[in-house]
Amino acid sequence: MKPARLASLVVLALVLAAVAAGAQEPYPTRPITVVAPFPPGGVADLTARPVAAAMEKVLKNPVGVVNKTGAAGAVGMQFVATSKPDGYTLLLALSSISIIPEADKLFGRPPAFTVDQFAPIALISADPTVLVVPADKPWKTAKDFVEDAKRRPGQISFSSSGVYGTLHMAMELLSHAAGVKFRHVPYAGAGPALTAILGGHVDALASGPAVVLPHIKSGKLRPLAGWGDRRVAALPEVPTFKELGYPDAEFYIWAGLFAPKGTPEPVLARLRDAVRAAVADPDFKAGMDKLQTPVAFKQGAEFQQFFDADARRLADGVRKVGKIETK
Amino acid sequence: MLETLQNLAVGFSIALSPSVLLYAFAGCVVGTLVGVLPGIGPLAGISLLLPATFGLDATRAIVMLAGIYYGAMYGGSTTSILMRIPGEAASVMTCIDGYAMARKGRAGAALAIAAVGSYVAGTVSVVALMFLAPPLAAFALRFGPPEYFALLLLGLLVLAYMSGGSMLKALAMAALGLLLGMIGIDQMTGYFRFAYGVVELGDGIGVVPVAVGLFGLAEILATAGQATPPDVIKPKLRELLPSRREWKESAGPIGRGTVLGFVIGIIPGSAHIISSFVSYALERKLSKRPEEFGHGAVAGVAGPESANNSATSGAFVPMLALGVPSGPIPAVMLAAMMVHGVSPGPLLIKNQPELFWSFIASMYVGNVVLLILNLPLVGLFVNLLRVPYPILYPSILVFCVLGVYAVNGSVVDVWIMLAMGALGYVLRKLGFETAPVVLGLILAPMIEMAMRQSLAMSDGHYAIFVTRPIAATLLAVGLLLVLLSLKSLVTRSLDWRARLALAEKGEGHP
Numbered sequence: 001m002k003p004a005r006l007a008s009l010v011v012l013a014l015v016l017a018a019v020a021a022g023a024q025e026p027y028p029t030r031p032i033t034v035v036a037p038f039p040p041g042g043v044a045d046l047t048a049r050p051v052a053a054a055m056e057k058v059l060k061n062p063v064g065v066v067n068k069t070g071a072a073g074a075v076g077m078q079f080v081a082t083s084k085p086d087g088y089t090l091l092l093a094l095s096s097i098s099i100i101p102e103a104d105k106l107f108g109r110p111p112a113f114t115v116d117q118f119a120p121i122a123l124i125s126a127d128p129t130v131l132v133v134p135a136d137k138p139w140k141t142a143k144d145f146v147e148d149a150k151r152r153p154g155q156i157s158f159s160s161s162g163v164y165g166t167l168h169m170a171m172e173l174l175s176h177a178a179g180v181k182f183r184h185v186p187y188a189g190a191g192p193a194l195t196a197i198l199g200g201h202v203d204a205l206a207s208g209p210a211v212v213l214p215h216i217k218s219g220k221l222r223p224l225a226g227w228g229d230r231r232v233a234a235l236p237e238v239p240t241f242k243e244l245g246y247p248d249a250e251f252y253i254w255a256g257l258f259a260p261k262g263t264p265e266p267v268l269a270r271l272r273d274a275v276r277a278a279v280a281d282p283d284f285k286a287g288m289d290k291l292q293t294p295v296a297f298k299q300g301a302e303f304q305q306f307f308d309a310d311a312r313r314l315a316d317g318v319r320k321v322g323k324i325e326t327k
Numbered sequence: 328m329l330e331t332l333q334n335l336a337v338g339f340s341i342a343l344s345p346s347v348l349l350y351a352f353a354g355c356v357v358g359t360l361v362g363v364l365p366g367i368g369p370l371a372g373i374s375l376l377l378p379a380t381f382g383l384d385a386t387r388a389i390v391m392l393a394g395i396y397y398g399a400m401y402g403g404s405t406t407s408i409l410m411r412i413p414g415e416a417a418s419v420m421t422c423i424d425g426y427a428m429a430r431k432g433r434a435g436a437a438l439a440i441a442a443v444g445s446y447v448a449g450t451v452s453v454v455a456l457m458f459l460a461p462p463l464a465a466f467a468l469r470f471g472p473p474e475y476f477a478l479l480l481l482g483l484l485v486l487a488y489m490s491g492g493s494m495l496k497a498l499a500m501a502a503l504g505l506l507l508g509m510i511g512i513d514q515m516t517g518y519f520r521f522a523y524g525v526v527e528l529g530d531g532i533g534v535v536p537v538a539v540g541l542f543g544l545a546e547i548l549a550t551a552g553q554a555t556p557p558d559v560i561k562p563k564l565r566e567l568l569p570s571r572r573e574w575k576e577s578a579g580p581i582g583r584g585t586v587l588g589f590v591i592g593i594i595p596g597s598a599h600i601i602s603s604f605v606s607y608a609l610e611r612k613l614s615k616r617p618e619e620f621g622h623g624a625v626a627g628v629a630g631p632e633s634a635n636n637s638a639t640s641g642a643f644v645p646m647l648a649l650g651v652p653s654g655p656i657p658a659v660m661l662a663a664m665m666v667h668g669v670s671p672g673p674l675l676i677k678n679q680p681e682l683f684w685s686f687i688a689s690m691y692v693g694n695v696v697l698l699i700l701n702l703p704l705v706g707l708f709v710n711l712l713r714v715p716y717p718i719l720y721p722s723i724l725v726f727c728v729l730g731v732y733a734v735n736g737s738v739v740d741v742w743i744m745l746a747m748g749a750l751g752y753v754l755r756k757l758g759f760e761t762a763p764v765v766l767g768l769i770l771a772p773m774i775e776m777a778m779r780q781s782l783a784m785s786d787g788h789y790a791i792f793v794t795r796p797i798a799a800t801l802l803a804v805g806l807l808l809v810l811l812s813l814k815s816l817v818t819r820s821l822d823w824r825a826r827l828a829l830a831e832k833g834e835g836h837p
Contacts, residue, residue, distance in 0.1 A: 039374055039659075040374040040375075040377040040378065040659060040662075041374070041377060041658060041659040041662030041663065045662075046662060046666060049378055065378070066736075068736065069735060070526065070527055070529065070737065071526050071529035071530055072512070072529075074526055074529065075526050075527060075529075078526060103517055107517070107518065107519075110524070154786070157783075162514060163514065163515060163516060164517050183783065183784075184783065185472075185783045186514060186515060187780070188514055188776065189658070191652030191661075192595070192652070194651070194652065195468065195595045195645075195652065198468055199468035199469060199470070199471055199595075200468075200469075201471030201472065201784065202784070210665070214650055214670045214671065214672025214673065214674060214675075215673065217672070218673040220673065287666070290666060290667065290668035292665075292670075323516070324515070324516040324517065
């Protein structure tokens, strides 16, 4: 055998060995994309970025965040639902992931995606909404508010982030739990909904605690009750609807990481470990502290259980709202 | 007063420190680029760069993001004037007279007027922001859906002054725009309208693809369709600066545009886009020679360009004074503050005086930077016109496609742009003006939402529009304007439109 041919055979053998090794090399071997289905600056984006940065340290591969927005998140969620289940395209979804398919069903539309197209990886944060009213309104407690709503059905108005949006669903869950009816004024996003209550154009708003805290402190808004199973840390004097005897009024704006269904179990396990390490990362904790968003890590069966219960409540909520008839 | 000046001095000392200055400069440069590139507007630019600011401190981050916002308003005029491509939605009006000026060899003058107008508006409106923020913000919040509806209705009246030709044609185009604006999710019920199963159409048709298609692509197609290519404009150096007459005619529009833009800008919502449309209409109404509009009236550049710049400062008023996310861009900036642990709210100015005052000071500095950046660039940009059409136009097409795609990463937007380009070409051949389409498209979703929100607030009673003082006043003003325009019908006197029509008949064809 000529030396040149020998050399090329050796090279070939080395290449083959490298390829074989590559096939067995554990996930991940290339950059991972986390899709945030909402624009930069929103809850999904602001959660996704610190999580991705912390996961990068664990997975030793770049983890990038891509904002794929549109149709209240449906565009990005649909994109991940139909992505290759190889663990390289993940979704950072909010509570609305359970609402959109249910609303599609309600209107008889072919659903953009269904929840069972996703494999839950881990819950990252869960923030219960709180009920706020303008400080110049007469209601001092949630009891005043609900009783007045009973006396005047359909008279007390609330703003929301949009029809069937998260802030709308929170109020609907309350209205069914308490057997009252409110007047709904939808806005295009949580920002405009907050502006509306600050301008005194509506009477109430269910909102994430962080964005209303400064307005509570300045005396513009009054918190009445929270939707969580325990009180909000920053508002220890504000009771929960559960305490007040409305156990069905439970609602969280949560953020969780999902992979497309069919992602191999070892990959999912690796991702769960990465997220667990990520939420313990000091940088991540500091980042979430600044946003005043409580970290609530759940994984595996625990997350599945939380997700299923939440999806059931929301699906039920959407069905109870039904199609909206406007005058 | 004295305290304000002291605070401002502290603000300047921070804003002029090299590291903060660097970020203000970077923001202005990026903003200018974002404005120049067709498609990508300030919202997309800020959104794309937001993650990059997470590593900075709050002051630097906010100063840079604000620089992108008002820098985009400077940059937006460039492609509008040179190539009739709106860099972002607020520059649509500049396309009309700015481009007409460029065809006459006055591109340099138009660019210089736009830059100076933007500078004056930017600086004056920061003064207003500094002194008037808290009381104005409280007033702005009183604009709920009924007031917004009344304001937008006034915006519809503006349509009457948008076109120089046939009123019927202008209204037909506005109707087309309003119809296009109906596409997308019905915000009040969640129904998809005219989406035909395309998820991306759920958000409706974007203003940017439509504007770039109707103006830019249509212009390119029209030029390509001519039997002989138009002469390449060779601007001469001494023609770069505006003439004495052009300065004189711009002064009034710049002043009025500044006030108008600021007032519209402080109102929460997305109405700031219409500030340039309203300014254009106002200047045409006040002009002694309204027939010049559309054929290179310098006031048609000066007014809208000033208005869109001061509207950006106006939009900061509720954001800084009350921590209210008064529009999509302030909302992103508030998020940036939260990322840095600054809690935006009514106590921001009190608790974070350094942030507030260095922000204000940086806006003064930024406007100077932009003026210095933009005036010399006039000479450079104008030379783009020397590029032969077979090279220039394909390159512009590439940039249009890239820019429109980059906004949402959506191919559907690119198709919309191409379809609108074809439509714009046909409309042009038939003598229709396309600016009313864009205004209709902007107004339709806002006006519908405001009206239905108002009715949701009042449980379906229309009285809500007349029982609230601001809404009632605005509607009364609108009614008055309509009655005034009917006057000429009654007295049978010819208004400028009729005179123009007669003149055109006399000339044969314009």
